[in-house]
Amino acid sequence: MLGLLHSLEIAVGATIVGLAIGVCGAYGKLYGGPVVRDLLAVYTTVVRAVPELVLILLLYYAGTDLINQVLSAIGYQRVDISGLVAGIAVLGFCQGAYSTEVMRGAILAIPQGQIEAARAFGMSPGLLLRRITLPAMLPFAIPGLANLWLIATKDTALLAVVGFFELTLATRQAAGVTKAYLIFYLAAGVLYLAVTLFSNFLLGRAEKWARRGMPSIKEAR
């Protein structure tokens, strides 16, 4: 059960980090200068082309190692980065690439007039982002982001490979101790499934809420 909690913590953290990267990335891709745009294109392409497992290993080991080297070079003590933080950072980095693309599409789907109107009102870019762009983009982005959240919950299982104690690894240890492999794995599967179904339900509600006042998809066709 502690494993499930850890899994959910990481999934939530990674999604939040991913969303933050996604908003910045989408803004960079749409409004940034040529250099920023190209760098972001490289980032999203590379992250989406390399298996998550490889990325996780690379960032998990290389990232912690790098931070420690930098810290010791500056003269600080080596820090022990907890698995939780590292896991959130790594998965968030992966999620960021995907959510950048989702957000970019969603922002492009906003009727241009709304943004122009806000600019004409003299809104600052920050206010524009907070009041207009984010709320207006939400209905377009939620289906994609819902998928990302589901992927995030399942990607936490990959952290078992680098030895982080989450649901899958907890299951494996419990199964190894009791020799009741099938039962424990089935139970873990049911837990994951429950999380997925429950969040499906919540996300469906959220999408309905975000789309309120808009023509339904069927009518729009």
Next chain:
Amino acid sequence: MAGEAAIINTAARASLWLQPHRIVLILIALGLVLSAAFFMRWDWLPQYWEMGLMGIWRALWILAVTCALGFLIAVPVGLAQAAGSIWVAAPAKVFCTIIRGTPLLLQLWLLYYGLGSLFPQYPWIRDSWMWPYLRQAWPYGVLALTLSFAGYEGEVMRGAFAGVPKGQLEAARAFGMSRWKIFRRIWLPQAFYRALPTLTGEAVLQLKSTPLVATISVIDIFAVAGKVRQDTYLTYEPLLLLALIYMAITGILVLALSRIEARIPVKVG
């Protein structure tokens, strides 16, 4: 003349693409690659490259087999959900939900450690011809990846089957085609064309999930990289090379599938 115009056209496009900042970025990237080549240790490469090639070959083989088998399962699953009665549609739906709702790593370990630990308890399985296969790891890896591909793909095929215009099927029926012929000549090809762009994405996702089989001791390219790391105590080099290899495979895969995609008739429905 035409050839000349084409050359000028490509040259113009190239100069449009090669803006100054891009040249600088490319130079920086080249510098990074060169410094990696010179300052990192690559002396382990000659010793392991044969193993690495075997690993790549095995990963590609697993990818091809699981995609093909998974697609074969996905067609009936999608058809059952799109057109079957509730008795067929409900199990197919449950299958898709379960596969898509649980992590692949868990499914893999469930099959390998869970089912794999059950088999030796029954003597008749140990004596049967299947036992030499069941003792190895790769059948479980292939099975898990196939089922997962079938689960995701079944959902895609459901949409594709449902998306074929009704008029096409009615016309085929009016021609007096048998049900099997309708399926083979009209329904399946059109659904396949519709699903192809999604299939490309799914194939890339499948490629990215093949390294998971390394966790149940199948020696693919990922496992080779892990072995190199254990033998030589190097952290970055094998992983960087591994990432590069996967990026190359992804690039080739996308290119090949987009070639196929370009060949199908564009106007469907």
